[in-house]
Amino acid sequence: MAAAINTPTPEIGTTNQTDDGYDKKCIFCKIVKGEMGTELLHNDGTVSCFRDIHPGAPHHYLVIPNKHVGNCKSLGKEHVPLVEKLVETGKEILQKNDVTDLNDVRFGFHWPPFSSVTHLHLHVLAPVSQMGFMSRLIYRLDSYWFVTADQLIQRLNSMS
Numbered sequence: 291m292a293a294a295i296n297t298p299t300p301e302i303g304t305t306n307q308t309d310d311g312y313d314k315k316c317i318f319c320k321i322v323k324g325e326m327g328t329e330l331l332h333n334d335g336t337v338s339c340f341r342d343i344h345p346g347a348p349h350h351y352l353v354i355p356n357k358h359v360g361n362c363k364s365l366g367k368e369h370v371p372l373v374e375k376l377v378e379t380g381k382e383i384l385q386k387n388d389v390t391d392l393n394d395v396r397f398g399f400h401w402p403p404f405s406s407v408t409h410l411h412l413h414v415l416a417p418v419s420q421m422g423f424m425s426r427l428i429y430r431l432d433s434y435w436f437v438t439a440d441q442l443i444q445r446l447n448s449m450s
Contacts, residue, residue, distance in 0.1 A: 311357025318409035346425030347415040380414035404435035
């Protein structure tokens with residue numbers, strides 16, 4: 291199972307990726323490498339977490355794989371453990387920040403082409419009840435542009 295978590299999925303035509311899974315042009319890869327000065331709230335060698343620069347909720351974190359993985363559309367069934375690890379890490383970060391009501395939390399991904407960065411990233415938003423109008427629209431359930439982590443896992447599991 292660990293191999294699936296660490297398997298990078300380069301995007302088609304990507305030539306900037308190094309052997310260690312780092313894409314030299316990807317801002318999230320640069321954040322993981324410490325090149326951007328962004329505070330990492332979590333880094334366990336597999337995934338990292340940091341605050342979203344445009345928070346949609348009082349607690350808005352991004353959880354990403356440390357190795358460059360493309361967007362949701364580049365994932366296969368073998369990536370389910372990775373997505374589950376992203377969610378698990380998001381829950382841990384929320385607990386460390388005293389968010390205990392997991393019924394008022396949203397875990398999800400923007401569906402391409404609606405993702406601003408092509409490095410896979412899970413949005414962790416809490417409390418959902420305190421999100422403003424625009425955030426409710428941008429991170430809207432059952433939309434063409436946002437898919438929950440559970441929906442993505444279901445979709446990946448249904449692949450042959």
